[in-house]
Amino acid sequence: MNVQAQAVPRDNVFKRLLLLYGLYTLISNAMFLVGYYLLPEGFLRGSPQVQAAGAIVSGAFWQEFGMTLLINLVWMGGLVIVLNFNQVRGFPMGFAMILPLAGFCGLVLGTNSFAASDLKQYNAWEGTALGMSIGGVETFGLLLIMAATVAFGVYQYRSWWRWSGEWAPTKMIRFRDLRFTRIEWLFLLAGVALLVLAAYRETAMRFAA
Numbered sequence: 001m002n003v004q005a006q007a008v009p010r011d012n013v014f015k016r017l018l019l020l021y022g023l024y025t026l027i028s029n030a031m032f033l034v035g036y037y038l039l040p041e042g043f044l045r046g047s048p049q050v051q052a053a054g055a056i057v058s059g060a061f062w063q064e065f066g067m068t069l070l071i072n073l074v075w076m077g078g079l080v081i082v083l084n085f086n087q088v089r090g091f092p093m094g095f096a097m098i099l100p101l102a103g104f105c106g107l108v109l110g111t112n113s114f115a116a117s118d119l120k121q122y123n124a125w126e127g128t129a130l131g132m133s134i135g136g137v138e139t140f141g142l143l144l145i146m147a148a149t150v151a152f153g154v155y156q157y158r159s160w161w162r163w164s165g166e167w168a169p170t171k172m173i174r175f176r177d178l179r180f181t182r183i184e185w186l187f188l189l190a191g192v193a194l195l196v197l198a199a200y201r202e203t204a205m206r207f208a209a
Contacts, residue, residue, distance in 0.1 A: 013183050016147040020098060024139060027102035028109075035110020044104075044113035061207055068199040072138055077195060080146045086169070087153035088160050094146045101142070105135065117205070134201045141194030148187035152178055 035043065084094035109131070112119045119127055155169035180188065 013147055013181075013187060016150055017143060017187070020095070020143045020146055021140070023098050024102045024143065027099060028106040031103045031106030032110040035107040037110075039107070039111050041112050043111040044108055047113075061203060064206065065199055065203040068202055069196060072141075072199055073192065073195045076142060077145050077192070080142060081149050084146065084149040084152055085154040086157065087155070088157040090153070090156075092150045092153065094150055097142075097146070101139075105139070109135075130205065134198055134205065137194050137201070138198035141191040141198060144187045144191030144194065148180070148184040148191065151184075154178070 080094050080097060083097060084092050086093045108114065109119075122130065152173075154171060154173055154175065156172050157169050158166040161167060
């Protein structure tokens with residue numbers, strides 16, 4: 001029996017990416033406006049996420065680069081892949097990362113809550129370029145990884161609620177039978193490369209400031 005045939009059908013990987021990017025952009029832009037118009041400046045600087053980012057600003061260039069890469073690639077990228085092994089009624093749980101990721105990034109931008117920089121020191125032109133070449137590249141890298149691995153629904157859940165009586169997962173495919181298509185490999189490797197590039201750009205920006 002071909003176990004892999006039981007997995008979620010492979011739709012167009014480009015369609016997955018466009019859907020993810022569209023959702024991310026919509027949510028992030030909306031939360032940016034919420035943060036800018038409704039919340040005080042620096043609102044999230046005391047949050048655990050921003051404090052953790054500030055903790056990696058420690059001195060040595062390659063040490064900061066390594067810590068940034070550890071968070072962005074190993075932790076965030078790994079979390080995306082692990083979540084995509086699980087689906088609820090065919091919905092990939094990696095998609096669920098879009099809401100907190102886009103929402104938090106939009107709020108950080110809208111409230112100028114960065115740990116190691118101040119948006120007021122840049123004009124709109126410079127700020128847009130920095131955002132697109134660092135945060136934008138990082139986000140797109142994560143979305144590429146998400147789109148590349150979204151078809152691997154190893155565990156299928158019939159309900160969102162643990163106490164529904166239908167929550168127990170069904171294993172649809174063995175881990176050793178997972179296979180990437182050629183385009184999924186390309187998306188995955190491109191996502192990793194973009195996360196490395198974004199981590200380097202972010203570290204270089206800190207040292208240039």
